[in-house]
Amino acid sequence: MSTSNSFSNNMRVIHRYLGFFLAGIMAVYAISGVILIFRDTDFLKKEKQIVQMIKPNASEKEIGEMLKMRQFKVDKTEGDLIYFRDGTYNKSTGKAEFKVKQLPTILEKMTHLHKAKTEDPLYYFNIFFGLSLLFFVISAFWMFMPQTTIFKRGLYFTLGGIILTLILLFV
Structure with a gap:
């Protein structure tokens, strides 16, 4: 060979x-x-509610970083409550509640x-x-x-x- x-x-x-x-x-x-x-897209994704405690009185940039959200943007503020897409953040308590869509x-x-x-x-x-x-x-x-x-x-x-x-x- x-x-x-x-x-x-x-x-x-x-x-x-x-x-x-x-x-x-x-x-x-x-x-x-x-x-x-x-x-x-939301193809195959399921919605999940997240409650997370982060640093109180965080800036907009810090909130986005701590919640690991790209392109984080505040929609409006009412008192201590900051509203953003699919969630809220309480400045005084540091409590963030939001929805995410995740794959199985x-x-x-x-x-x-x-x-x-x-x-x-x-x-x-x-x-x-x-x-x-x-x-x-x-x-x-x-x-x-x-x-x-x-x-x-x-x-x-x-x-x-x-x-x-x-x-x-x-x-």
């Missing part, structure tokens, strides 16, 4: 078993990726895995997964012998995919 055939065989074997090993996490990424498309727990965990940042230990897994997907892209070219019709036709599909990707990125 030649070295080229041995390399091709090894690529196929690694591609196959890595694919089996990562099948579950690929399903999680696929599902959470689709769900993330709808993150700015399992979907929340899936999207958290998908969006892990460098502060999160999960990001090492995301790096491994990303590199594994890159390996799949490269090793796919060793799945068929270059002189076969399937391989040559596959190159046309590859070119079509690259062109579609470029159109999506730049249009």
Whole structure:
């Protein structure tokens, strides 16, 4: 057996078993990726009432930071009560009551895995997964012998995919 055939065989074997090993996490990424498309809607989200004690007499900026609300904005103030979208904050007591819309727990965990940042230990897994997907892209070219019709036709599909990707990125 030649070295080229041995390399091709090894690529196929690694591609196959890595694919089996990562099948579950690929399903999680696929599902959470689709769900993330709808993150700015209420799709699949349930409303939850939150009561939280924060620092009394907080500024508007501090309230938003402590409640972890992006684009926090005060709608109106009546005495000690500050009204904001979906909630209130009592300046004298520090009590904040508001509603949030959250995904069910399992979907929340899936999207958290998908969006892990460098502060999160999960990001090492995301790096491994990303590199594994890159390996799949490269090793796919060793799945068929270059002189076969399937391989040559596959190159046309590859070119079509690259062109579609470029159109999506730049249009």
